[in-house]
Amino acid sequence: MSVLTLRALSKRYGRIHAVDGVNLTSGEGELLAILGPSGSGKSTIMRLVAGLEMPTSGDILIDGKSVLGIPPKDRNVAMVFQSFALYPHMSVRDNILFPLVARKVPKPLRQPKLDQVSRMLGIEDLLDRRPTRLSGGQQQKVALARALVRDPELFVFDEPLSSLDAKIRSQARAELRELHDRTGITMLYVTHDQIEALGLADRIAVINQGRLHQVGTPRELYMDPADLFVAGFVGTPPMNLLPIDDDTIAGLRPEHLRLASTASAAGDYALDLEVTVNQLEYLGSEWLAYGTVHSGLPEQGEPQQVIARLPAGTEPPFSTGDRCRFVGTHQDVRWFDRNTGKRKPAAVGAVA
Ligand code: ADP
Numbered sequence: 001m002s003v004l005t006l007r008a009l010s011k012r013y014g015r016i017h018a019v020d021g022v023n024l025t026s027g028e029g030e031l032l033a034i035l036g037p038s039g040s041g042k043s044t045i046m047r048l049v050a051g052l053e054m055p056t057s058g059d060i061l062i063d064g065k066s067v068l069g070i071p072p073k074d075r076n077v078a079m080v081f082q083s084f085a086l087y088p089h090m091s092v093r094d095n096i097l098f099p100l101v102a103r104k105v106p107k108p109l110r111q112p113k114l115d116q117v118s119r120m121l122g123i124e125d126l127l128d129r130r131p132t133r134l135s136g137g138q139q140q141k142v143a144l145a146r147a148l149v150r151d152p153e154l155f156v157f158d159e160p161l162s163s164l165d166a167k168i169r170s171q172a173r174a175e176l177r178e179l180h181d182r183t184g185i186t187m188l189y190v191t192h193d194q195i196e197a198l199g200l201a202d203r204i205a206v207i208n209q210g211r212l213h214q215v216g217t218p219r220e221l222y223m224d225p226a227d228l229f230v231a232g233f234v235g236t237p238p239m240n241l242l243p244i245d246d247d248t249i250a251g252l253r254p255e256h257l258r259l260a261s262t263a264s265a266a267g268d269y270a271l272d273l274e275v276t277v278n279q280l281e282y283l284g285s286e287w288l289a290y291g292t293v294h295s296g297l298p299e300q301g302e303p304q305q306v307i308a309r310l311p312a313g314t315e316p317p318f319s320t321g322d323r324c325r326f327v328g329t330h331q332d333v334r335w336f337d338r339n340t341g342k343r344k345p346a347a348v349g350a351v352a
Pocket of ligand 1: 013016017018036037038039041042043046
């Protein structure tokens with residue numbers, strides 16, 4: 001099991017800082033996701049790790065040794081891309097064997113590897129087919145088998161599930177996780193999809209504009225976002241971010257914005273808002289209420305919009321157009337510095 005370290009890693013394209021001083025170390029055998037919006041530098045990090053690009057500055061280490069001088073084919077890093085990039089004119093068998101043939105692995109050693117990986121992925125029956133005759137999910141498995149067959153030290157995935165349709169994506173996600181747990185290979189997984197990162201990864205590194213914002217477990221990112229970017233990016237619908245004064249923004253997850261009549265802590269709330277409900281959505285497993293804040297926040301130009309999430313078990317005790325009192329407890333509200341965007345300690349900025 002290998003440890004990947006990015007040390008002050010930077011890549012510039014002319015004036016664009018695609019990757020800007022990223023420090024990040026994986027755990028041994030960890031599934032580490034890199035999560036960020038489009039253009040945040042995710043693919044550039046992948047290409048740097050695989051050796052397809054050279055950094056402008058900084059270093060990349062595998063098990064403590066710099067790999068910068070090692071060409072891509074000799075870095076034992078297996079990549080699986082968004083488009084599985086299978087060779088259409090070759091059978092599944094030849095696609096999987098290709099990395100071994102390219103590396104001149106002796107013939108007698110190839111068949112046992114082929115058997116092992118095709119069994120592991122459950123694709124023994126597909127070996128004689130052409131990739132064009134496979135479903136998206138099957139193609140993905142073949143791409144994984146081809147990457148696994150060379151016993152990589154490190155797996156690098158660039159949005160490998162995004163071309164699958166939504167139905168099989170969650171299944172493919174579970175299978176990928178299982179494959180990780182079975183092989184114990186350290187995996188770096190790039191995605192812009194926070195649900196995918198939350199569901200799959202041991203830890204997530206959130207990047208934006210080439211900079212690392214936070215590294216943590218899915219729960220840490222969700223419960224304790226380090227700054228306004230992470231707070232707004234992780235979670236659907238996003239955290240309610242409400243300006244309190246010139247220096248402070250209060251953050252509250254939609255499920256933590258509770259009707260005063262149903263909130264458990266009586267009286268002492270960090271946020272106490274009068275809200276007109278503009279829209280109510282039934283989503284099967286939950287209700288979402290969209291509203292406008294009337295009082296409880298300082299007057300600041302445009303009225304603030306909020307979203308509350310309610311369990312689906314019962315009908316909400318209000319209708320569209322009603323005015324309701326919604327509250328947030330001290331325990332649930334997160335405070336942010338409006339100027340730096342960073343988290344502030346608790347218990348400052350509470351609204352009277
Ligand atoms: P992501 O994978 O998060 O969508 P990328 O790593 O592809 O982001 O890109 C990060 C930034 O670097 C973007 O602004 C992109 O336009 C720029 N960029 C990426 N590759 C190149 C390149 N080869 N030449 C110039 N700019 C590039």
